[in-house]
Amino acid sequence: MAKRPQLTGRAAILAIVVCAIAMSLAYPVREYISLRRSIAELRAEKARVEAEKQALLERDRQTNDPNWIKKTAKERLFYCGAGEKCFVVMERQQPKQQTAVQQQPAAPPWYQTLWESVEAADQGTGRRAVTGKESVG
Template sequence: MAKRPQLTGRAAILAIVVCAIAMSLAYPVREYIAQRRGIAELQAEKARVEADRQALAAQAEQIRDPNWIKRTAKERLHYCGPGEKCYVVMDAEPDKTEKTVKQPATRPPWYQTLWESVEAVDTGKGRKAE
């Protein structure tokens, strides 16, 4: 009895056709997935921008309120209305955590340095010759 070959001609052609179909579908499927990912990112960005827009609209509405303007001026700028007595309470002791920042010594302008050196030589306070 003769053994049948493992791979017939029909099977080989069928395998080639299946591979060709798979290869022709790979690029469009990859593009489809990339476009879906891009759409999802754009939708997330749109939601974020819409939330920002709503927050700004609420802030704009708040700014139009005259009572908010008066309250903010009193809190932040220490404004007083007519006929009001306003007080600012200062700490009796400065905060120990705050450190005074030393300002770097500023150099005088060049012409001042030149004039001081001329005056020093004229009065004899300059270097003594050996």
């Protein structure tokens, strides 16, 4: 009795066709998923912009209210209306506590130190650098 081969020609052709269909659908499916993700991001962005727009419209309505304008002028500009007595409370400045440790005077800037060393070298009053080998002469 002859044994039938496990992979027939028809099965091989069917497998190739199925693979070709899968490969041809892979790119469009990937693009579809990508576009759906983009649409979701754009919807979220649209919702954020709409909320910002509503907040700005509310602020615009608020700026047309004369009571809000007066209140804002009083808070920000310390505006005082006619016949009103307004006070501005200032914080009391605490006297600086003296520290027990005397502060060292600040070191002079580098350019002042450099210039003083140049002047000292010119006058010959500067300190002489001590090296291992000194020439006697």
